[in-house]
Amino acid sequence: MGADLGLLIGKMSNSTLATSEYDSVVNMNIFVALLCACIVIGHLLEESRWMNESITALVIGLCTGAIILLTSGGTNSHLFVFSEDLFFIYLLPPIIFNAGFQVKKKQFFRNFMTIVLFGAVGTAISFTIISFGAINIFKRMNVGSLDLGDFLAIGAILSATDSVCTLQVLNQDETPLLYSLVFGEGVVNDATSVVIFNAVQNFDLSRITTSEAFNLIGNFFYLFVTSTFLGVGAGLLSAYVIKRLYFGRHSTDREVAIMILMAYLSYMLAELFYLSGILTVFFCGIVMSHYTWHNVTEKSRVTTKHAFATLSFISELFIFLYVGMDALDIEKWSFVQDSPGKSVGVSSILLGLVMVGRACFVFPLSYLSNLTKNRHEKITGAQQVLIWWAGLMRGAVSMALAYNQFTRSGHTKLRGNAIMITSTITVVLFSTVVFGLMTKPLVRLLLPPSKNMSRMASSEPTSPKSFIVPLLGNGRDPEAELIQNGSALCPSSLRVLLSTPSHTVHYYWRKFDDAIMRPVFGGRGFVPYFPGTPTEQSDHNLIPKEDNN
């Protein structure tokens, strides 16, 4: 087919370009081989209670960086220049989409208000503390020429939890409450970051008025609501199109392709309208798993579930390997070689600010959140410590943002900027490796299996059962009861239902979902309304166990 011909012509007709093109082929080979190595080593270390795949990738990346540094005589440490586009346009969307696609929806929406509180108010508190701490401490330390904008950017960069790291250290099945709180917070604070950044650009933060504060809050809600609606809309559109057009046919490739493309389109549309792409693609994933996934053929279901997980897995490995490799970038470190003490000092101060900033919102906001909850649903002290700890990690997002703020196309010539970059790298490496390694043992220590199980129970479907079972008068699955006997519910139970607002919301949502949404958009409850369609029927019967959402 003459494909290599093209490469060969390219290589030979332009010999200066040839070297760099060949080098990039060499680099891609090394990188893909390293990814394979990460998978194999990650598998071999799977039984370990300390390691996880992301730390393996990070360590392999660091080792490779060191080897490249040694072989190139100290001139170079990475295979590619860090590209923000690569990160935000290609690697991040599949990870967040998959998180939405696989999230336990019931758990997520039960804690929805707490998640939004953490993601919005919490991030704002953390941003304020880190920024003002940095301004006050670094101005006395002579770290080079940094203006107010740089300090605020440091606050914005380090105030946000890295969802990708959280996915690696918290297990959705073992600690569902922690997972949904910390990961959900990471998704919501994406919208907060956009609002904070706009505020930094447009408002004079030193003397903020009440109306401006309300304006900021209004901005946040506008972004949050529009981003969510865009994601939900894209998900519903995909469900409708697949239900309408592919009904009863078996064009697996088209189904899977249109799911991937619609999800990606939702992310790009959000970028187009300056919304939060992360929020959008996360909600698109949730809606797709609730409706679209049930409208496709059985083979497409297996394929999408595992293909999305694999895409996300490769993207995560890619990011950690890359961050590890990039951490040794000699150009930035050469600036701080003459004052290693100062670099260590700045990194420690930033790390301390991150920890203080997070503590200042996790414990007060948990207290606030507990006030609205009944005894069984409160966030315990041990859980609060874990929420604080698991959210301390800063990852590739922080590094990408630091590169963006403090370099011009990957290079920096200013000492202050170089110190900020190396400090961010130090915070990222330290927090990912140390906090990451400690999270699993800490979960076991603070929530020992027996207690852990009871904790889980208090936030799992058994918890609502304890309220609904007496009021339904039998021991069957409460959710199924609500669906089947919803309209026959005895009036005396309404008072109890109203006293547990999240269950009431869930009950009315199920009624709305069954009456209006599912007949139009398909989904799991869709089949009983159209008993005459053999394809859907047989598809439905093929699913042996229904997942807990």
Next chain:
Amino acid sequence: MGADLGLLIGKMSNSTLATSEYDSVVNMNIFVALLCACIVIGHLLEESRWMNESITALVIGLCTGAIILLTSGGTNSHLFVFSEDLFFIYLLPPIIFNAGFQVKKKQFFRNFMTIVLFGAVGTAISFTIISFGAINIFKRMNVGSLDLGDFLAIGAILSATDSVCTLQVLNQDETPLLYSLVFGEGVVNDATSVVIFNAVQNFDLSRITTSEAFNLIGNFFYLFVTSTFLGVGAGLLSAYVIKRLYFGRHSTDREVAIMILMAYLSYMLAELFYLSGILTVFFCGIVMSHYTWHNVTEKSRVTTKHAFATLSFISELFIFLYVGMDALDIEKWSFVQDSPGKSVGVSSILLGLVMVGRACFVFPLSYLSNLTKNRHEKITGAQQVLIWWAGLMRGAVSMALAYNQFTRSGHTKLRGNAIMITSTITVVLFSTVVFGLMTKPLVRLLLPPSKNMSRMASSEPTSPKSFIVPLLGNGRDPEAELIQNGSALCPSSLRVLLSTPSHTVHYYWRKFDDAIMRPVFGGRGFVPYFPGTPTEQSDHNLIPKEDNN
């Protein structure tokens, strides 16, 4: 998580970059939306006997290009600049890998010698005719300053069949012989193209000696054998690693990820060693479907089968949409506006040369190939016409190569080069649309269903059965018989086996496969040798029908 923050900082800190970055977001949105539209329209037109998805994408691309041209006031027609890297590094490998992964292996290897004959000798004949035709005709036509290298490049560019187009118009299930011959030829001639290009660079083709000719033939075999071995090696390594490490466990993501990464690594390694990446990744796909695919869990099997097909499907759509959009690139057409007649003339001559060049090897080589075959396996006249016709399409590969040869980073200032580019575009569009549209009806005309079925039968598993059934003395599946009773085969039948060489090769291959390869690398026949492994056993039982390979 602050992801948008990065994009926003990028947009605001550098306002000149901001516009182009925002434009690229707009363009990506349009492009992804168009891909969705292609899928939906392709689905709606599925019943049509004329259209196929690639032509739909091409037409949508052309329309979009026209709309962009009108709205931009005639200054611009495409969303992106055509990027060779995008094409050869990202879009082509999944298509060719999937073709190898899904190919009917028995059919492919039965016609292996014919395929190599077409791909190697045929492409060389076609290259010679097109090049010398172009030299003799265009020198008299005053088409601008083109040297000998340009004419030889035109020959190389237009002598190669586009496998991607072939995949679209020929159906593996309806016309297996045609599919394996024409598509296989497209894969093999990739190696030929590399050899021809090297020859153009290093030898004086006008006075070639016998030793140089042998050198060329030696080069071809070296490239062919090393590329094949690299692909087979990568496939076997993946099979061994998965069988050895993941045996009996269920880490679906890792299995799928390592299959994808190993396949891609084989392609990139081939590029690294200046081999034929197409051949390598094609054979890697074949080996992976024969061994690796059987070693993974049932869920991974469904996932890989459909995920690879989907990736390939999206890549194909991407290419055709892109070619359609790029065809209206105003910069190149403006050079030929003053002499439209000449452009039409050049295009028609090139199209004629392509048709003549292909006719000059399809019919003689089919005759040669028929001499070695028995009555039931001969390629009939109608099939020869279809092989000639279906291989006439030139596609995205030709366009990418033409851009590479006749432009510098997507732009051209020379009239001769512009004419060559526009003529290549015309040949690509005309051959894809007209020949593509005509192929399906032509297949029905020349091989009517009843006759078609008998043709199929003569080249399908029923054909070997007619030889093996009498010699085995019963009517059971001959392949299963060969596996089970292989060693008990009565000696008197060996003479018959030897008289049908391809079946003999197949028989010894099965013996070798069962005795040595499968115990090491797994694969379908692997289970009976380890009856004590419950996981493999249950996996094996889950496959209801064994595919025909």
